[in-house]
Amino acid sequence: MTNTAPASDAPASGLLSPYSPGHLGLSLPNRIVLAPMTRFRAREDGTPLPVVADFYAQRATAGLLVTEGIWPHRRGQSGWRIPGLETEEHVAGWRAVTEAVHARGGRIFAQLMHGGRQGHPRSRLLGDVPAGPSAVPTPGPLHVKDGKAEPPVPREMSVDDIRTAIDDHVAAARNALRAGFDGVEIHGANSYLTHQFLADNTNLRTDAYGRDKTLFARELVTAVADAIGAGRLGLRLSPGNPQFGMAEADPAPVYRALLDALDPLGLAYLHLTDNDDYPALADLRPRWSGALIANVGENHGPTTREQGERTLAAGVADLVSYGRAFLTHPDLPARIAAKDPLATPIDMEHLYTHGAKGYTDYPTMEEEAEAAKTAEAAKPEGAARVLSGAAAR
Structure with missing residues (x-):
């Protein structure tokens, strides 16, 4: 249900309207969401560095924050110094983040990101070859902890491996709540494990998980929802996204079927990216009765204030997630209110380094x-x- 202010008090931008979605037990002061973005600010064991708390606290005026992708277990680690939610050290590190965000009145979800075929032995704590739906490698070369390397051929997951991956997500989701997160988002997009099961070229299986490409996603979402409550769970999808060599010739039937199966669960939200070849927002919005977060900047330039406002006005989403614009403008809602041009450039030299520079030093x-x-x-x-x-x- 949307909170609508009297016309005389209405904000200048629809992005600044408050929102209280029925399935999400949080009242959001605006419709601006921090999109998940990998930044490599973790210790080698996956514990987030102290500066991570500063980064998210700076951006706590967003309606909702979604963290960078966090591996649920080292079996799903996709890269070096990407954070995890497996150990007590991880939980303690993330608790410092959630406490800092909540102290500033913010709300934050943890994104669980299992790499599947993504990864390399030289960047994994286990030192092993990653596993995915099928033995299809990601395009190379890959960035590894000590340079670049050709991608390995992933091991095809057995049914036991699939059950283990689901159990790992459940355990990590419970850890997220122990760490103080308001909820969890499953990363089912952008070439990671769940997307690999949904896509044509990364799921060549002949068993049930190949005959029905939605099966893994349905089982995973249902298991996590049962464990922590559907109202604390969001799902991110990117139908037709070609990043990292993904191919989906006809995404519509797959994603329509997936949403038809998941919508009755009453998830907190669906976080959906649009695509030039498949207008996912327009096609799937009618099939989703809950809150929908749109991301319209994937594979395009940074999302502007005007693009966000048009997306809301078109009725295809309830909230809009911002990535690059939020990196360089920690006070993004205030800047949108002031019609700031959002022109601060990204410090590309320090984008993926491990300290405060290029991370928490952008001015308000x-x-x-x-x-x-x-x-x-x-x-x-x-x-x-x-x-x-x-x-x-």
């Missing part, structure tokens, strides 16, 4: 204004005006 509008004032006062003519004004007082 207030900090920019204060810096400009200080710089003006430091100029000879500016300093003279300041002294003159002081003398007049």
